Amino acid sequence: MAHQAPRRNRLNRDRVLRAAVALADQRSDVPTMRTLAQELGVVPMALYKHVANKEDLVDGMIDLVFGEVAFPTGADWKTAMRQRAISMRQALLRHRWAVGLMEARMRPGPADLRHHNAVLACLREAGFSFQTAVHAYSALDSYIYGFALQEKTFPFTTPEESGEAVETMLAMQPPSVAQEYPYLVEVALELGKSGYDYAVEFQVGLDLLLDSIDQLRPQWRSAAS
Amino acid sequence: MAHQAPRRNRLNRDRVLRAAVALADQRSDVPTMRTLAQELGVVPMALYKHVANKEDLVDGMIDLVFGEVAFPTGADWKTAMRQRAISMRQALLRHRWAVGLMEARMRPGPADLRHHNAVLACLREAGFSFQTAVHAYSALDSYIYGFALQEKTFPFTTPEESGEAVETMLAMQPPSVAQEYPYLVEVALELGKSGYDYAVEFQVGLDLLLDSIDQLRPQWRSAAS
DNA sequence: ACCTGAACACCGTTCAAGT
DNA sequence: ACCTGAACACCGTTCAAGT
Numbered sequence: 191m192a193h194q195a196p197r198r199n200r201l202n203r204d205r206v207l208r209a210a211v212a213l214a215d216q217r218s219d220v221p222t223m224r225t226l227a228q229e230l231g232v233v234p235m236a237l238y239k240h241v242a243n244k245e246d247l248v249d250g251m252i253d254l255v256f257g258e259v260a261f262p263t264g265a266d267w268k269t270a271m272r273q274r275a276i277s278m279r280q281a282l283l284r285h286r287w288a289v290g291l292m293e294a295r296m297r298p299g300p301a302d303l304r305h306h307n308a309v310l311a312c313l314r315e316a317g318f319s320f321q322t323a324v325h326a327y328s329a330l331d332s333y334i335y336g337f338a339l340q341e342k343t344f345p346f347t348t349p350e351e352s353g354e355a356v357e358t359m360l361a362m363q364p365p366s367v368a369q370e371y372p373y374l375v376e377v378a379l380e381l382g383k384s385g386y387d388y389a390v391e392f393q394v395g396l397d398l399l400l401d402s403i404d405q406l407r408p409q410w411r412s413a414a415s
Numbered sequence: 416m417a418h419q420a421p422r423r424n425r426l427n428r429d430r431v432l433r434a435a436v437a438l439a440d441q442r443s444d445v446p447t448m449r450t451l452a453q454e455l456g457v458v459p460m461a462l463y464k465h466v467a468n469k470e471d472l473v474d475g476m477i478d479l480v481f482g483e484v485a486f487p488t489g490a491d492w493k494t495a496m497r498q499r500a501i502s503m504r505q506a507l508l509r510h511r512w513a514v515g516l517m518e519a520r521m522r523p524g525p526a527d528l529r530h531h532n533a534v535l536a537c538l539r540e541a542g543f544s545f546q547t548a549v550h551a552y553s554a555l556d557s558y559i560y561g562f563a564l565q566e567k568t569f570p571f572t573t574p575e576e577s578g579e580a581v582e583t584m585l586a587m588q589p590p591s592v593a594q595e596y597p598y599l600v601e602v603a604l605e606l607g608k609s610g611y612d613y614a615v616e617f618q619v620g621l622d623l624l625l626d627s628i629d630q631l632r633p634q635w636r637s638a639a640s
Numbered sequence: 641a642c643c644t645g646a647a648c649a650c651c652g653t654t655c656a657a658g659t
Numbered sequence: 660a661c662c663t664g665a666a667c668a669c670c671g672t673t674c675a676a677g678t
Binding site: 425 | 660661662663664
């Protein structure tokens with residue numbers, strides 16, 4: 191009797207999680223248990239042998255994303271943290287569904303914990319006090335996650351694309367908006383011309399923050415690095 | 416024949432939106448169409464006379480929140496933007512369900528547009544160029560939304576509360592974590608003692624960013640305000 | 641040990657019908 | 660003009676049963 195379709199590899203937690211991430215990437219949203227099961231050629235309830243429930247599934251997916259983010263390394267804390275921030279943004283671009291879920295885990299996975307430990311290690315060893323390290327980390331992650339949140343909504347890959355999008359959006363408005371929201375229209379017009387480069391914009395804000403954070407380090411240290 | 420329960424006020428869009436916000440505040444999540452209808456003593460389908468669909472409902476709810484955020488006003492752009500940021504955080508604290516939805520509107524409402532226009536007005540009139548005004552706005556909103564996102568997950572009202580929460584979380588871990596994540600444990604221990612004050616933390620990061628942003632202003636201007 | 645089938649209590653939304 | 664009832668195509672998850 192037609193034994194069970196082409197005899198798939200046995201399911202296990204890792205295979206379930208990786209399939210879930212792949213599906214989420216492709217539809218930019220966490221898949222439902224039912225579509226995930228279908229993708230794996232299995233009945234929905236089969237998944238519950240490998241994940242406790244949907245939240246446990248998301249926990250596992252997010253830890254896979256954390257595993258892709260580079261630790262801050264190198265002698266100079268600033269460039270180390272800079273590269274780490276850029277690596278985080280890139281991971282969030284590859285996995286847009288993860289934005290808004292990364293920092294919301296009640297049960298952080300091992301990759302999550304390792305990453306946070308590595309970031310704190312970088313800051314503490316660069317001379318930041320416990321308090322200022324917390325300030326620095328909090329400010330940087332707020333910025334990174336918030337930027338990713340805004341980027342998620344307007345997924346333009348090139349400045350040209352974003353410029354056009356702004357221009358057509360502007361063209362759709364009734365003529366009254368020019369009088370009601372003059373500054374908004376000005377920005378829209380300028381952005382329509384120049385385009386909006388997310389990668390550049392991200393680094394501008396990031397560098398503003400990093401420069402300020404540098405001031406939090408004990409000033410009696412030598413200015414080297 | 417029992418006419419229709421206690422003859423409620425007629426439904427209209429505003430009543431629907433306000434009831435939705437009140438329900439969302441109370442369960443810290445956007446209500447389902449069905450529970451919202453029940454709250455209004457009406458069958459789910461009755462709502463569709465007043466909102467096009469669920470997204471239209473959320474659009475309306477978010478615009479009510481934008482209506483609560485103070486415009487940046489005053490002679491000094493920095494204190495104006497500072498107060499505006501604090502007002503935004505407070506609105507997001509009152510309406511945690513709105514975090515992650517504010518900047519995701521494909522159809523921004525009038526309060527949303529008015530607010531963005533007012534913020535850009537403040538920056539442009541303070542002497543920022545079009546480009547630097549965009550940098551400043553982007554960086555600040557990234558920070559504000561990202562901070563609110565992190566705050567949403569750990570809803571402690573007082574530093575003491577957060578200190579206790581950190582301590583119990585730490586106590587639940589197996590002893591091995593101390594060796595695997597020494598820097599993480601150090602921060603947890605310190606935070607357990609000192610507590611974590613969200614309001615203070617928010618302003619520290621905010622001021623870091625504002626100080627850096629000040630450097631983006633044309634330097635040939637007088638340094639006054 | 642792992643997977644299945646049927647069922648439960650939910651969703652948002654349609655359509656045609658009532659008043 | 661506004662509200663209703665029944666239905667459709669979805670959800671996550673339970674329980675008892677199969678192999």
